[in-house]
Amino acid sequence: IIKKKGLDTLPKQELLNNSVLALQVEICELANEWRGFKHWSEDREPRNESLVECKECKGTGLVTGNPDDGWCEYCSSNGFIESNPMLEEYVDCLHFFLSIAWQIGLSTDDLYAWEDQLEGETTILFTELLINVGQINGDQIFANKPKDVFQHRREHFKASLYI
Known part of the structure; x- marks a missing residue:
C-alpha cells in the first residue's frame, strides 16, 4: 500500500x-x-454482526436499478451484505x-x-x-x-x- x-x-x-x-x-x-x-x-x-447496504447496487438488489439488466450477484440481490x-x-x-x-x-x-x-x-x-x-x-x-x-x-x- x-x-x-x-x-x-x-x-x-x-x-x-x-x-x-x-x-x-x-x-x-x-x-x-x-x-x-x-x-x-x-x-x-x-x-x-451487521448488515450494510451493498455498494455495488446501492441497496436495490439490481445491477443497474432495472430488473431487466439483472440482479446484483455481489449481495445475492437482497441489497445488503453481512459484515x-x-x-x-x-x-x-x-x-x-x-x-x-x-x-x-x-x-x-x-x-x-x-x-x-x-x-x-x-x-x-x-x-x-x-x-x-x-x-x-x-x-x-x-x-x-x-x-x-x-x-x-x-x-x-x-x-x-x-x-
Missing part, C-alpha cells in the same frame, strides 16, 4: 509517525466496536502492525506473540496497548534519546503485539 499510494516519498520518520497514530486510531475504533467500556450505554454488546465491524477493525489493526514492523525493520521472529499468557480487564488492556503503541516512536519526544532506538522501538512493538 505504501508504494501503491506513493507514500514511499514521505520521510521515513513522518511515515512511521503517521502509521503509529493510524494504528492507535484503529485500536480505538476496535474498542468502539467492542463497546464493553461504554458503561453509560444500554447497548454494550459487541458489534460483530463483522469488530473483525474488520481488528484486521485494520493487523495491517498497521505489519506495516510498522516493516518500517522499523523487524524480522519475522519479532512478530511472534505468546498466546494465553496475558490476563486482565479488557479496558485496561486497550489502554496499555495504546500506551505501548505510542512508545514505538516515543523516542522522538525524549530529551534524552534511548541509546538504541531500534531496540526501544522493537521492545514496545513486541509489547504491543503481545497485548
